[in-house]
Amino acid sequence: xxxxxxxxxxxxxxxxxxxxxxxxxxxxxxxxxxxxxxxxxxxxxxxxxxxxxxxxxxxxxxxxxxxxxxxxxxxxxxxxxxxxxxxxxxxxxxxxxxxxxxxxxxxxxxxxxxxxxxxxxxxxxxxxxxxxxxxxxxxxxxxxxxxxxxxxxxxxxxxxxxxxxxxxxxxxxxxxxxxxxxxxxxxxxxxxxxxxxxxxxxxxxxxxxxxxxxxxxxxxxxxxxxxxxxxxxxxxxxxxxxxxxxxxxxxxxxxxxxxxxxxxxxxxxxxxxxxxxxxxxxxxxxxxxxxxxxxxxxxxxxxxxxxxxxxxxxxxxxxxxxxxxxxxxxxxxxxxxxxxxxxxxxxxxxxxxxxxxxxxxxxxxxxxxxxxxxxxxxxxxxxxxxxxxxxxxxxxxxxxxxxxxxxxxxxxxxxxxxxxxxxxxxxxxxxxxxxxx
Ligand SMILES: CC(=O)N[C@H]1[C@@H](OP(=O)(O)OP(=O)(O)OC[C@H]2O[C@@H](n3ccc(=O)[nH]c3=O)[C@H](O)[C@@H]2O)O[C@H](CO)[C@@H](O)[C@@H]1O
Ligand SMILES: C=C(OP(=O)(O)O)C(=O)O
Numbered sequence: 531x532x533x534x535x536x537x538x539x540x541x542x543x544x545x546x547x548x549x550x551x552x553x554x555x556x557x558x559x560x561x562x563x564x565x566x567x568x569x570x571x572x573x574x575x576x577x578x579x580x581x582x583x584x585x586x587x588x589x590x591x592x593x594x595x596x597x598x599x600x601x602x603x604x605x606x607x608x609x610x611x612x613x614x615x616x617x618x619x620x621x622x623x624x625x626x627x628x629x630x631x632x633x634x635x636x637x638x639x640x641x642x643x644x645x646x647x648x649x650x651x652x653x654x655x656x657x658x659x660x661x662x663x664x665x666x667x668x669x670x671x672x673x674x675x676x677x678x679x680x681x682x683x684x685x686x687x688x689x690x691x692x693x694x695x696x697x698x699x700x701x702x703x704x705x706x707x708x709x710x711x712x713x714x715x716x717x718x719x720x721x722x723x724x725x726x727x728x729x730x731x732x733x734x735x736x737x738x739x740x741x742x743x744x745x746x747x748x749x750x751x752x753x754x755x756x757x758x759x760x761x762x763x764x765x766x767x768x769x770x771x772x773x774x775x776x777x778x779x780x781x782x783x784x785x786x787x788x789x790x791x792x793x794x795x796x797x798x799x800x801x802x803x804x805x806x807x808x809x810x811x812x813x814x815x816x817x818x819x820x821x822x823x824x825x826x827x828x829x830x831x832x833x834x835x836x837x838x839x840x841x842x843x844x845x846x847x848x849x850x851x852x853x854x855x856x857x858x859x860x861x862x863x864x865x866x867x868x869x870x871x872x873x874x875x876x877x878x879x880x881x882x883x884x885x886x887x888x889x890x891x892x893x894x895x896x897x898x899x900x901x902x903x904x905x906x907x908x909x910x911x912x913x914x915x916x917x918x919x920x921x922x923x924x925x926x927x928x929x930x931x932x933x934x935x936x937x938x939x940x941x942x943x944x945x946x947x948x949x950x951x952x953x954x955x956x957x958x959x960x961x962x963x964x965x966x967x
Contacts, residue, residue: 532942534953537962538912538933541822542785544959548773548792549575549950550600550766554728556628557705558735558764559583562592562604563635564709565739567761572601574766578946579626586622586629589613611640620646620680626947627651630661630702633683634709637670641686647679651919651944654875654896660696660703667694668707668714691716691755699724699749699844705732712741714755723751726845727767727796735764768793771851772949773818774800775924778855779956780820781809781827782862782932784906787959789818798846806830806838807856807863826906829865841870850874854925857881861889861910862932863903870898880922883915884929912937917944924949931961 550573559580562569574580576599584602588594591610595603613619614636623629627650633643643665650656662672662681668689673682691714696703704724709732711718723729725747733746739762742754773792780787781804794801794816801811801818808827812819829838840860842850850873857869861884871877878899881891887910890902912935917923923945930937939945942965945952953963 531940532946533966534927534939534942535964535966536927536930536937536939538931538935538937539909540783540960540962542779542783542787542931542960545788545790546776546955546959547790548768548776549577551575551728551769552577552579552771552948553628553701553726554731554766555580556583556626557631557702557728557732558766559587559604560628560631560635560705561709561732561735562587563606563609563632564639564713564736565759565761566605566607568603568605569761570597570601570603570763572763572765574600574602575769575950576600577948577950578943579628579948582622582625583628586632589618589622590632614644620678623648625649627656627702630658631706631709633661633681634665634706637665637683637685638689638710638713641688642682642684644680644682647681653877653919658703660698660700661706664694664696664703664707664720665710667692668710668718689714691718691753693719694721696720696722698722701726701728704729708733708736708743708751708753711753712736712743712755712759716755718753718755720751720753721749723749724844725749726849727770727798731764731767735762738762738764767796770797770800771849771921773797774804774852775855775928775949777804777809777811777818777820778859778925779928779931781823781859782928784823785959786822787820788814789820791816792818794818799848800852803840803848803856806840807859807867809859826862826864829860829863829867829903831865838865838867839870840867842872850877851921853877854880854921855928857891857899857901858884858925858929860901860903861891861929862906864905866900866902868898868900872897877919877922880918880926883913883926884910886913887911887929887933909934911935914938914940916940917942920944920948931963
């Protein structure tokens, strides 16, 4: 188990360049299975989850070639389908959440797809019903081995387009169904589709490979199936969750930081939501400049004067992956805020650690926490903690960097799942952080 030691209480300053988006990369990498031609992908983040998926693709027979930092070519012309029945696949597939998205492309192109129960954050129930109901709507048969927790779908005669109304706007579920439907016969219509920038990017890539997808960016996708897809070159967007993490870091440490090349127009409601907590964000070209909040930041209230409430919703609502960071920032705001995590059941339990550090938080129930900000009149105190999931991990790291004294964070593999070379990048803007093992 890896550990960070963090000496908190120092102001940071400088520029930080966001990595490529983890959740987009996981979708895009799975899409390379849809063609026997070469696919080039740029801006791939060098993080644990993405490297695990690249390794899985390699074990499946995809020819992987590194072209430069963050750039790879992939060719899926000679896949080893026997690997899907191997013990190694059970280990590889269970190692991350994103592996679930190999099923759609395999089903679409080869008429069968398998996956062990995927990994990912333990943040409450994470059902896969949307994925498999979608595949069944396209004509696949489904089986699930409860003992081995192994899922399988088969359609030996190919898939056939249909209309479907998804039970939930599942991000990976929509990506999976889209990747199956692009090679189905006829037209597939997906209503209540997720439409995060990750999905917009996936659809853009698939269209450049020859797919016919309309409605990109909306919750109604129409996909006219094609016989075959070809190669393409695709560049992954900057990671909006990382960008939000650095905004939180700047606010909590009262530091002046510029986040470079953020692709502002794809950030949706994120900048507005930080402003609700009183964070001042300036757009400079395509950068975000956060001035030092030396006088703190004040939570806004609603028009009727009622307490500020920040909650998650499917895109274009506020992403659940930034709520833990919002919660941490709120601990030093002027005013109070209710954080409502609607999607996941166990993502707020990490507040215990913040309470240990001196934050004023009432955990109302597993989904809601009320935070009463200190307005920097009292600093958080350093402590020893364990990172329960990726976003709680980065939130605790931000808390530690703002706290008085030296903190220790264990289980930092959770952070390494999604943040590239984090200690070096933070040291470059003045953070005192050391990786102990
Ligand atoms: C690898 C990857 O891309 N992971 C992301 C993906 O996970 P993932 O695709 O696994 O998440 P889903 O979108 O399927 O759903 C997440 C959870 O929210 C619930 N739910 C979902 C939609 C909805 O309208 N209402 C609702 O309550 C689901 O029951 C589920 O428990 O999307 C999540 C939701 O943005 C993000 O937290 C994850 O970082
Ligand atoms: C929950 C997340 O990741 P995953 O879906 O990979 O567990 C996340 O990125 O915040």
